[in-house]
Amino acid sequence: MTPAETCRICRQGALERVLELGRQPVSSHFTRLACEEVVERDLALAVCSTCGGIQLAQPFPFRMLVPPFDWISYREPESHLDEAVQWLTGLEGVDRDSKILGLSAKDRTTVERLERLGYGNTRLLDLAADLGADYPNANIESVHGLMTAERAAVLAERIGLQDLVIARHVLEHAEAPLAFLEALKLLLKPGGVLLLEVPDCRANLERQDYCMLWEEHNTYFTPDTLAPTFAFAGLVDLGHTIHPYPFEDVIVAAVRKPVAGAVAQLGFDHQAVERNVALARAYGAAFAGWTARQDALFTQMTADGRKLAAYGAGHLTCAFLNFHGFTRHFAMVIDDTPVKQGLHLPKAGLPIRPASALDPARIAACLLGFGPEVEDKVVAKNAAFVTGGGAFHSMFADSRRSIRALL
Known part of the structure; x- marks a missing residue:
């Protein structure tokens, strides 16, 4: 990659872009219609070879990130x-x-x-x-x-x-x-x-x-x-x-x-x-391979005409679907938050539905897009989906249900 912007951490080094993700939306900007246009900007990850700082090449202006809804909330882990x-x-x-x-x-x-x-x-x-x-x-x-x-x-x-x-x-x-x-x-x-x-x-x-x-x-x-x-x-x-x-x-x-x-x-x-520069470069270089392998797996999983679902209409699911271009394999996003139901995930355009829409006759597998610590609880609540022939996997590498275990 060609060095470009100046590092915002040390204010000295030039940034090297290691991963270009193209135009991406603000993930909290859910839409009323599947085809509704959303504000997008180029999203790219970069690293500074002077200080090793890993950062977005060009930040989204903070006013652009303000959610259009008053019910958006942010939760951080607190047990520590x-x-x-x-x-x-x-x-x-x-x-x-x-x-x-x-x-x-x-x-x-x-x-x-x-x-x-x-x-x-x-x-x-x-x-x-x-x-x-x-x-x-x-x-x-x-x-x-x-x-x-x-x-x-x-x-x-x-x-x-x-x-x-x-x-x-x-x-x-x-x-x-x-x-x-x-x-x-x-x-x-x-x-x-x-x-x-x-x-x-x-x-x-x-x-x-x-x-x-x-x-x-x-x-x-x-x-x-x-x-x-x-x-x-x-x-x-x-x-x-x-x-x-x-x-x-x-x-x-x-x-x-x-x-x-x-x-x-x-x-x-x-x-x-050097450790951080190498880490960032390897992270960017591996993206295409992970995308191709998972895309091939999803094609195989939906070969019988059924689709996939994602569970959790948040920024993690938005990233997984939009960054990798996996939307075509998915029929819907499941979310237990009532105010989100009926809206659509930005850019992906997938409808957000309640868990009752998880029908194994139409959905082959559901990928979990929230913290691994709550996966067991959600899977237990939706046991009928598994009994009927569906399966739960996780989007995340750090989960015992990770979809990567099938690759």
């Missing part, structure tokens, strides 16, 4: 939060007198845990009142875009500098991650702590699972690339912990705003850079 809070409260400078700020609604449960431990000087930012979101359905996609240096300075003047700022699952969304981190620094006292949580993309890169890619995630962090990102933003790395989950682990990291006269240590671990 007790452990994360215990680690956080052991950091120097974090005590029961600390001023603590949660950046978004995703931080509510972390703040509540701290409050139960006696940390009472807390608050959560409000998208409209604090960040100025004056348009309907603003959600997590807007936090980084609205948190500019100018707004952070105004907030700091109004609410005071904070001892601790918490930002779970926002940094990976940022179109300009360094500018976002630099804005958050303005909310902190010198020596204040910033707690961040991001997906750990290393395992999905190694497994070559392309459902990982999402137009709302602009940076795909690994443990190798997270600490340098902090250094580029002038933050002092205090370490991180990795918490394992099915499909995607999470990294919880803490950094400190330097006190006067101190500077963050900046440098490149060239072996780490």
Whole structure:
């Protein structure tokens, strides 16, 4: 691939595009009609040969990502939060007198845990009142875009500098991650702590699972690339912990705003850079092979005239169907969320139906497009489909039901 855009992490290296996925929609923009046009942009994954940062070549502007529905919600894994809070409260400078700020609604449960431990000087930012979101359905996609240096300075003047700022699952969304981190620094006292949580993309890169890619995630962090990102933003790395989950682990990291006269240590671990560049290149190079093998399998599975179904009308299913071009093998998408039923998956155009539409006379197999940890429950609820001759598989490589086991 020809090097193109400049890296948004180190602001130095040129990006090398490793995977071109063509025009893709915003996955939350469900349509009323199967043939309805949706806004699309080129989606491509790239890597920086200077710092090893893996990122979208060109971010979708955050205002484009605002969902057209008020019922879209985002859920993150939370079973690790007790452990994360215990680690956080052991950091120097974090005590029961600390001023603590949660950046978004995703931080509510972390703040509540701290409050139960006696940390009472807390608050959560409000998208409209604090960040100025004056348009309907603003959600997590807007936090980084609205948190500019100018707004952070105004907030700091109004609410005071904070001892601790918490930002779970926002940094990976940022179109300009360094500018976002630099804005958050303005909310902190010198020596204040910033707690961040991001997906750990290393395992999905190694497994070559392309459902990982999402137009709302602009940076795909690994443990190798997270600490340098902090250094580029002038933050002092205090370490991180990795918490394992099915499909995607999470990294919880803490950094400190330097006190006067101190500077963050900046440098490149060239072996780490080489590892991440190689990982990204292999990920991109394997895409066509995985697509061809699965496409041939789906052709075989539907040879008797039946079609396939997908279960879960979210961005993971959207990625699996649209990136690989598998739509023609599928008749529908199953989703248990009533407000989604009757709509269509963007670009794929497949109708979203309730689980009662899973008829083994018409559907040969159903591919699960949600976290492997809930697969057993969903399969058990739809036992009649299996009894009647249907089968359940998973889209994800990190599932014991993975469709790749049949290849």
